[in-house]
């Protein structure tokens with residue numbers, strides 16, 4: 001077909017192909033969720049409706065887009081890991097990132113009611129996205145460890161802070177003062193001694209965040225079947241189905257990765 005004289009503008013497009021053999025990580029983060037959380041009365045420090053909606057939206061991303069092997073979320077962020085051999089959208093960073101961000105954002109709005117009921121969504125939320133490449137399993141695990149460590153540090157701080165305010169009667173300024181310079185052990189001690197709270201018994205979802213992975217599960221359904229020379233009858237049929245499953249466990253140590261060897265591909 002003849003080309004128009006305008007065709008040349010295509011050559012202005014730049015190549016953003018992700019380097020081969022690398023895991024492609026897309027991390028999304030809610031835009032100005034400090035305000036969004038306040039305006040929608042998110043409970044402090046953790047709102048289970050909001051966390052549930054984030055997880056539901058991430059599940060939709062995994063189910064609708066190809067080649068995501070694990071995703072990890074906490075607070076207003078979610079990271080999606082594409083397998084290193086993925087050729088989805090020719091590994092073009094902008095395509096991958098925008099598909100993840102738009103699928104996630106539309107799901108967040110679409111499923112809002114399932115988690116917030118009659119409480120209205122006051123304005124359209126947005127999420128930023130970035131792409132980072134990790135060339136080795138060690139680098140990828142360290143990336144996910146970094147996000148989970150961030151979850152732990154923030155959640156420990158926020159748990160003590162809001163306990164001091166909500167149960168200890170301190171003002172937010174006093175609570176901030178009380179926590180200045182304290183280490184993790186000190187924070188655990190405040191919770192335990194002053195409020196009889198063992199941090200390790202707090203919600204795993206809040207302490208560890210949420211890892212979503214694909215798992216095979218046997219599913220049994222009863223089917224009405226016509227058996228030769230007999231009348232129709234109910235027969236139990238078991239088949240193996242891939243499903244996205246949520247884990248709220250440690251992903252920094254080796255155990256999780258040994259339990260799920262199919263997530264990472266060989267480094268060699």
Ligand code: DGT
Nearest residue numbers: 030031032033034037042043044045046047075076
């Ligand atoms: P950004 O990302 O630079 O546009 O700005 P923010 O405000 O989204 O900041 P970010 O992402 O560093 O921090 C996340 C904010 O979201 C933080 O202010 C606390 C809020 N948030 C996230 N999850 C919850 C929750 O479950 N409950 C409450 N109350 N707030 C939450």
Ligand code: MG
Nearest residue numbers: 029030031032
């Ligand atoms: Mg930020």
Ligand code: MG
Nearest residue numbers: 029030033076
């Ligand atoms: Mg944010």
Ligand code: MG
Nearest residue numbers: 029075076077
């Ligand atoms: Mg954030």
Ligand code: MG
Nearest residue numbers: 089095098099
């Ligand atoms: Mg099109």
